[in-house]
Amino acid sequence: MPVLDFLKQEAICLQVDLGSSEEIIRLLGGKLHALGYVKDGFIEATLKREASMPTGLPLGGEYNAALPHVDIEFVNKSALALATLTHPVVFKNMVDDSEEVPVRMVIMLALDKPKSQIEMLKEISQILKRPETVRALVAAQTAQEVVTILADMAAPPVNSS
Amino acid sequence: MAKTVIVSCGTAIATSTVVASAIEEAAKKAGIQVIVKQCKAAEIPAILADGADLIVTTSQLRFDPGIPVIKGLAFLTGIGTELVMAQIMEVLKK
Numbered sequence: 369m370p371v372l373d374f375l376k377q378e379a380i381c382l383q384v385d386l387g388s389s390e391e392i393i394r395l396l397g398g399k400l401h402a403l404g405y406v407k408d409g410f411i412e413a414t415l416k417r418e419a420s421m422p423t424g425l426p427l428g429g430e431y432n433a434a435l436p437h438v439d440i441e442f443v444n445k446s447a448l449a450l451a452t453l454t455h456p457v458v459f460k461n462m463v464d465d466s467e468e469v470p471v472r473m474v475i476m477l478a479l480d481k482p483k484s485q486i487e488m489l490k491e492i493s494q495i496l497k498r499p500e501t502v503r504a505l506v507a508a509q510t511a512q513e514v515v516t517i518l519a520d521m522a523a524p525p526v527n528s529s
Numbered sequence: 530m531a532k533t534v535i536v537s538c539g540t541a542i543a544t545s546t547v548v549a550s551a552i553e554e555a556a557k558k559a560g561i562q563v564i565v566k567q568c569k570a571a572e573i574p575a576i577l578a579d580g581a582d583l584i585v586t587t588s589q590l591r592f593d594p595g596i597p598v599i600k601g602l603a604f605l606t607g608i609g610t611e612l613v614m615a616q617i618m619e620v621l622k623k
Binding site for chain 2: 417423425426428435440462463477489493496
């Protein structure tokens, strides 16, 4: 599971209660910065990008997600950070910034090369395509549970459309 | 002649990578030759200058490019993937 190679246990923040997308981006960006994966300026650049090109993603199931990220120049080494929220926080829809998407799961992507980590990105979309996996992640209480859920994701979904 | 598809998102590193790979695979399966150009939304006008047949985007497009535009969120969320892929193939088969 390539996602697990990039998702840092120290950057998994479960059941957090925050009020805004900015607070979540600061939390996750701060973790990745403290771990050395991203450069100074990553958080501000990610916030700026989120404001002009949002990353909220309406999913088919009960919960929606957001994938904040920014240009490779702010990244030292690829990594992922994950937050799940006890209350939905509003992100704007990726393809329509007039639409608000209440989000319970945030996966922050720090990518160091264009077109790299394709397998990892595909896996993230596989996670998003499975409402049951998203639900399990949102319910998870420990980082170990998250790792187990992701490790247990077997074959791609048959057809979820 | 191969069709050119511009696949765009905000940064050209994350969501468009997933979409580009899905389109390449589907076109190959359908026996359609495509050139996929991945870029940031802001770079679309420059790439359009070289000619393109279709834009598939996961970010908001704030101008009319004069060629078909299809939203590619389905490749990330799985919602309506078949329909979106059918729309893409319809443009590419023309």
